[in-house]
Amino acid sequence: MYRIHRKNLECSSAAFPAAEFESKKDEVVPMPEHSEVLDLLFTFMYPERQPNLKKISFRVLADLAEAAEKYEVFSAMATCNIHMVYVSFHHWSIMYRS
Numbered sequence: 001m002y003r004i005h006r007k008n009l010e011c012s013s014a015a016f017p018a019a020e021f022e023s024k025k026d027e028v029v030p031m032p033e034h035s036e037v038l039d040l041l042f043t044f045m046y047p048e049r050q051p052n053l054k055k056i057s058f059r060v061l062a063d064l065a066e067a068a069e070k071y072e073v074f075s076a077m078a079t080c081n082i083h084m085v086y087v088s089f090h091h092w093s094i095m096y097r098s
Contacts, residue, residue: 004042012045014072037063044068044076053083061087 031038036056041064043051053061061083068076 004045009045012073012075014074015070033067034060034063036060037067040064041067041071041073041076044073044079050075050079053079058087 033041037060040051040053040056040060053064056064061080064076065080065084067073068080
């Protein structure tokens, strides 16, 4: 279970309702994503150093990119895009070295 500040959700994601909307205290919102993906995604919602995505598997990176799109976490979307381009370019350059 995660406890995320509503203001951080509001400021960092377009998919969550604004903080002025009333909700039940300790409301639980089920999220189907794996905890490793949510840990990374929520890091982008706080003013802290972003995670080093070079150290995660491509599968986790792809899942993170999908979650970032789903929840509209724009900083994570941009970072995932950059890393996915880098990984695919690096992969193809290794395969086709002459």
